Amino acid sequence: MSFRYPPSMRHLINELSKLPSIGEKSAARLAYHLLAKDIPLARSLASSLVEAAENTKLCVHCFFLTEADACSLCTDGQRDRHSLCVVEKPADVFALERSGGFRGVYHVLHGVWSPLKGMGPEQTKMGQLMSRLSRASKGEAQQDDPLQEKPSEMILATGATVEGDATALYLANVASELEISVTRIAQGIPKGGDLEYADELTLNLSLEGRRKI
Ligand SMILES: [Zn+2]
Structure with missing residues (x-):
């Protein structure tokens, strides 16, 4: 039987691999770290991602x-x-x-x-x-x-x-x-x-x- 990650970990690795310069191996390493029972880090990372994505927009003058x-x-x-x-x-x-x-x-x-x-x-x-x-x-x-x-x-x-x-x-x-x-x-x-x-x-x-x- 071939090795498979648990489904939610597989999903996390897939999402992390979409980031620039993060390959499958780096994504798996990050996922292991986040899932090593570090629930507070996972929560704050998730909320800061959503907060930054929702609140950050482009300047109407210079697009910064x-x-x-x-x-x-x-x-x-x-x-x-x-x-x-x-x-x-x-x-x-x-x-x-x-x-x-x-x-x-x-x-x-x-x-x-x-x-x-x-x-x-x-x-x-x-x-x-x-x-x-x-x-x-x-x-x-x-x-x-x-x-x-x-x-x-x-x-x-x-x-x-x-x-x-x-x-x-x-x-x-x-x-x-x-x-x-x-x-x-x-x-x-x-x-x-x-x-x-x-x-x-x-x-x-x-x-x-x-x-x-
Ligand atoms: Zn500006």
Whole structure:
């Protein structure tokens, strides 16, 4: 007779395996740990998962994570509203904030241009970025934008991948009509590299070494 996990453990392993970088073996290890009679941990983990998933939404301005309409970065009066940094995902904002090298505001794309994976500009927040920039460049931000955004520089901080480069080029082309300086972070990030995993020094050097495209 072949070995089978008890049904509820099998279900837990299946669910855990759906998480990024968790394979079947890691999922089984986590499940053993959770089921080792640690009921309080299992309960608090389950409730914090549901709480975070239900309360966290995307900022209406920059699409970073927030529990209010606007995120804490957009509503921070100390941020420089002339400098707008475009990243692929919320984790990249955390990485850049950890590095401390950027004091402007962000726009999170939630994806990159990747035709092979069925990701085009319309599957990401690229359209919202363009309307954000064109509103600001026409001065309309003065009337309807509580943040009073006036970006004069857009820093393209998508990853150093083929898709990240293609996305940066696409955005630079679309933004070329607007009176805004477009820069790309320097490639101190290794090729194929992900901002999320870069160390603080690399991120800072990469920001400082950004160049016009
Ligand atoms: Zn925001």
